[in-house]
Amino acid sequence: EAQVTQNPRYLITVTGKKLTVTCSQNMNHEYMSWYRQDPGLGLRQIYYSMNVEVTDKGDVPEGYKVSRKEKRNFPLILESPSPNQTSLYFCASSMTGVADTQYFGPGTRLTVL
């Protein structure tokens, strides 16, 4: 089954404790991206990747890092999480770019205390 998976689905952590949210797709997609969703602010893009080793900032990249060492994986790294990064995070992928049908993961609900 074609899908985008994210782990963990739920995470409660404390300020400053490094964490990684994994994203994996099994569709051989070139394009992957991360969004965060907050009440009243909608979905905002954090980072995206057009292919292996090609990443770029979205609208809200501060406090986040990403890497794209393999085509299928696009982890989101929070080196020193802060409470303002408490949010619902979605990973998405598509064939070549954002204009193609986007497949979204199930989401990761992160709480930073």
Add this chain to the structure above:
Amino acid sequence: DAKTTQPTSMDCAEGRAANLPCNHSTISGNEYVYWYRQIHSQGPQYIIHGLKNNETNEMASLIITEDRKSSTLILPHATLRDTAVYYCIVRVAGGIQGAQKLVFGQGTRLTINP
């Protein structure tokens, strides 16, 4: 990418057609209209997209006005599982043109009532 305007919320009776409008009066000639929906904090789901001709797939129909300044997403026989937030997005299609992000806006919260 062109900006879109959607009603904040709508209601529809189960079994009836749900018609969700979207205004995109500043749309450019090479911009497509996309519709996604999000069911209660799940990941957004692609529904349909089109340029100027009406489109239909297994989920919905998309009617775009001749001047392309507005469109309507039609769910022909709405069910309770269609309750979701529906997003109308306008952007350039094809390859790597334009900014590589989707701008979701606030969408329309559609509630299907039994």
